[in-house]
Amino acid sequence: MEEYLIVDGYNIIGAWPQLQKLKDTELEEARDKLIHMLAEYQAFSGMKVYLVFDAYRVPGLGKKYVQSKLRILYTKEKETADELIESLVTKLVGRRKQIYVATSDMMEQHVIFGKGALRLPSGELLTKIEQSRREMRAKIRQEPASKRNSFDSNLKNDVKDALEKWRRGK
Known part of the structure; x- marks a missing residue:
């Protein structure tokens, strides 16, 4: 089953303490930090993540x-981000697909739930990201050095000996 996560960017920034502190002084840095966290989470979880930001006050085509x-x-x-999220859910919903929408906006949670997506409150998403980290x-600590892909572990002993002699000039 394919899993999708659609994130209401500014809603999450306003809900997570470490990003909320940044938002008032360095909004771009808060966005970048959220992007980094979600990219990491996507890589680990295997979910396809969409991050949506409002730009309704800014002229342009999106x-x-x-x-x-x-x-x-x-x-x-x-x-609005809510409108874009709703259209994304409508576009993505289908068989063998599970769609989650991360937002703390209760009205939006009800609307997307009615369209077939599951809601993921911002606090729960933060918990999932911290758990995945x-x-x-x-996992990195548990991997023994012998399982790492090193060059010399793949060489036969006679080749290792020949290379060592060559290195020493013999």
């Missing part, structure tokens, strides 16, 4: 781009 394999979308002029660190 923007879509990929950064670190994370799909980032800015809304069009006079379009812990699991990643534990």
Whole structure:
């Protein structure tokens, strides 16, 4: 089953303490930090993540781009993130697909639930991201050095001996 996560960017920034502190002084840095966290989470979880930011106060056609394999979308002029999220859910919903929407907006949670997506409150997403980071660190620590792909572990002893003699000039 394919899993998708659609994230209401500014809603999450306003809900997570470490990003909320940044938002008032360094909004771009808060966005970058969220992008980095979600890209890491996407790589570990295998979910396809869409990050949606409001741009309804900014004139333009909306923007879509990929950064670190994370799909980032800015809304069009006079379009809200909620509207874009709802249209994404409608487009993605289907058989063998599970769609989650991360937002703390209760009205939006009810609307997307009615369209077939599951809601993921911002606090729960933060917990999932922190858990995946812990699991990643534990996995890295557990991997023994012998399992690492080193060049000399793949060589036969006679080849190792010949290379060692050559290195020493014999």
